[in-house]
Amino acid sequence: MKVLAESGFCPSTGIYHSKWVSPLLPQNPYLSLPSFLLSPLLPKTLHKPAFIDSTSGDSVTYGQLRSLTVTAACTLRALGVKRGDVVLIVSPNSLHFPLLVLGVMYIGAIFSTANPLHTRPELQAQIQDSNPILILTTQEHKPKLDGLISGLLIMVQTFMDDVLNHQPQHHTCKSSKVVISQGETAALMYSSGTTGKSKAVVCSHGNLIAMSCLLSHVWEAQAHGEACKDVYMCVVPLFHMFGLSIFVCGVLAVRSTVVIVQKYSIEEMLVAVEEYKVTRLPVVPPIIVQLVRLRNGAKGVELGSLKEVICSGAPLGKDYMECFSKCYPHVRLSQCYGLTETNGPITLCDGVSGRLHVSIGRLIPCLEAKIVEVQTGKLLPPLKYGELCVRGPPIMQGYFKNQEATSIAINEEGWLHTGDLCFIDTCGLVYILDRIKELIKYKAYQVAPAELEEVLLSHPQIDDAAVIPYPDEEAGEIPMACVVRSEASKLKEIEIINYVTTKVAPYKRVRKVVFLESIPRSPSGKILRRQLRALSTYQRLEISSRL
Template identity: 30%
Template sequence: MTTLTDFTAVLAHWEAQRPDATAITFGGSKWTWRELAARVRRNAAAQRAAGLRPGERIAVLDFNHPSCLELTLACAQVGTANAIVNFRLAPPEMVYVINDAEARLLFVGPEFAGAVEQLRAQLPTVERVIRIGGPDDEYEAWLAAQEPDAEPCSAQPDDCFVQLYTSGTTGFPKGAMLTHRGMLAHARNVALDQEMGPDAKAQVAMPLYHVGGTSYSLVAISQGARIAMLRLPDPAAVLDMLEAEKITHTFLVPALLAMVNKVPGAAGRDYSALKRLSYGASPMPLPVMRASLALFPGVMQQVYGMTEECGVVSVLGVADHMDPSVAHRLVSAGKAIHGVEIKICEPGTGEPVPTGQPGEIWIRSEQRMSGYWHKPEATAAAFTADGWLRSGDGGHMDADGYLYVTDRIKDMIISGGENIYPAEIERVLVEHPCIDDVAVIGVPDEKWGEVPKAVVVAAPGRAIDVDDILDYCRQRLAPFKCPKSVDVVAALPRNPTGKILKKDLRKPYWEGRERQIV
């Protein structure tokens, strides 16, 4: 496997080695490696027949479905890239992502077909919309119309084949271009750390627009493991699948784990096949941690990562979760995984800081993205000349090499595994006629880890109606981005240069808490 340099070769390898073994299960259906490979080749042929050329994009707007993985693997064969749209976005945000990707084909699930019809006139690059699943499915006929493509393009290691969008500090998402080299490095590093091999059964419960969905799936595919996919991350369905399909590996965000713990009869199930339950992407409240450790003893590990690095960069392992003598490490993000370097630097100068001192987390590995789509300035700002990614997260490293993520340099909020930049919300709120000034911060929440709070200053002669402000946001933003509360103040704290001191705004809400961001 170490000699394979692209995912077309990976798929061909497992088709040859395990043709009749199950590759994917979903909703009562299953596909062997031979069947999956044949479908991917038909998909590639259909993309070529549609006139797609290397370097161009398609887009998927759907809940989890194997077709999204088929499209991604077919893109690897054609030289195109799959831009997977966050289905939780508000319609204007969906339009932005699809147009930014310049997607020529748009694949939509039945739940989103009506919305896309209403938005169709705003999508000038989309030549065809293809429905996936449901009574109006067009995808299967689209595949069946083609003979399998037998001549994959000569993929280069740094070719992008999947494009996942991250929220931007300017209020607009950025498309992280994820490559064969990066994804294969991530798969190799994570599989080694998690002891995942061909006999593994990996549950994919998280959305495929997230690295916890697509990147995790590609780790399993790289190892020839079976994928058991859920359409939606339903807590009862998660437990049913863990037990019924004897899942060995899964990844869940803390918000979902909190709901899993509350499923009636959860403690009476058989999870003995489970070897690794990874969690991350948002803060883990300690009550949820304790309940999860009781429900899933001896298998839990925390992961910290980001889209720009194809996913995981550090892990707090099973042993650290089970050893009471190092209980303080439960608020750390663990140690760098194989193939990843992590250091803490002073954000302004880039100089390394002493052990235990705070700074910005910098990461270097082959897992890195090739850059942000059509954003060379943002790409240049993200990377140093010698390949270090400036993560934007603040933290420190202890003398034993454990990473502690304590704040965010860029003020990002992570709520239930979703990345939210305050700028996205602030650019909406500043347009409200009753608001003169605004800052959005993350405040603690027992269910979601943290949620957005708006701190506003009323415009002269105006009064703030909190319910009106919240409703204003709901009409313009995805629900998970909307502030859950609004505070009205006379003025926002600023430094001498006029920058809002968000750390001062956050301080009262986080007082006395060991802030854990993963």
């Protein structure tokens, strides 16, 4: 089997292979994620901060994290939580979020998370689906959850007070530790549901352990064995797979430190970067946009410690990447790509030279990929675009209580269909074009919304934009732009249409514009097109199609 050295492509099989040397994953079948992350602590690591609260400066060391995880597990057990039970966490970022997650897994229970911004009906749907025995939340979000569960509804602060008060007694729980296998379910993480109903992704301990190993392997190689010296900042939600995989699985595996921002603001983030000498900052695209729009850098805040900003969650426009590079010339801007279904990032720009990467990086170790022609299923060589399919240790077990959706997503050979239109170049770099389901079918052509959105965002009077299909009797669908104008702008529909017309092929032109106050997005920055379509249908927009 001949594999092309640069691209990692094997012409005889049609499979792309990671160019990274694969690490040896833990072979012990009886291993949980908490045990993997916290059992082998060196003496010098015990007093090192694992997590720091950016506002208060309070911290949890690695030694404390291990001890508190065991005590949290003991407290959960005293509340009646058993192996296989689901515990739902509905909370914004906090210093205690990681240990709650680890504590649930420590006793073989299953953690699930929900966006605290969800409405009561959205939370109710998730609770009915996952049937949690216990919900941990905050006082702010309690009213939305009251009466939705027959089990316990406990405040995070109350729970943590109990944990801290009983910490010296944790040895009694440790002595009866549950033996957990890598194949057991560790988490139910709900997909963002950008185009359809959100589904619960079943993540095993083995999936999350694999992600921990693969991230730490790449990060250690990039940092020449000194990844533990990095300081990460967490401004993305820990209830989302991007935040969970990076800041729990990855950072704890390399023994780095995480500075947690409880409630995001650009000002607090920049001040905290300077105060805590943050070196790596994972973000979503809207934060890049905010940083670029500061124009003259960071308003006097010193960002000299920052080495890299890693963007994920949604495609980032090339114009913003170039502007960012000019505003922050000492900071490397890279992208990574992953899904809830892959338990975190499966491409990373680590190891790719240069400060700016239009690609989403290379396949992580142990991962295989195929580029499949959507209509025929034909396997495609480098530089040809089609659906990205991936296979490897981090891939989910399936969708919870949904065998039909699981069989559609993962075939008999273990290949996960990502639903993303991509190509891989001759150097093995992956480029994402758009979601296949989001492609607009205009007459006989396919139009990628992401391409039009990048053009729209290059207009100086447009703050945000999304492009969705709108039904048309003659064309099938037409591209409709949803636009957020900048403050004081009086930009008109025809001006936007003409602007886009000069920059794209005729069949890609925007043919209708609606103005909105904001574009609905998921916590990871993805545009919630389903909501935009519902909004446009509700408004009964009259389309004067410019065909």
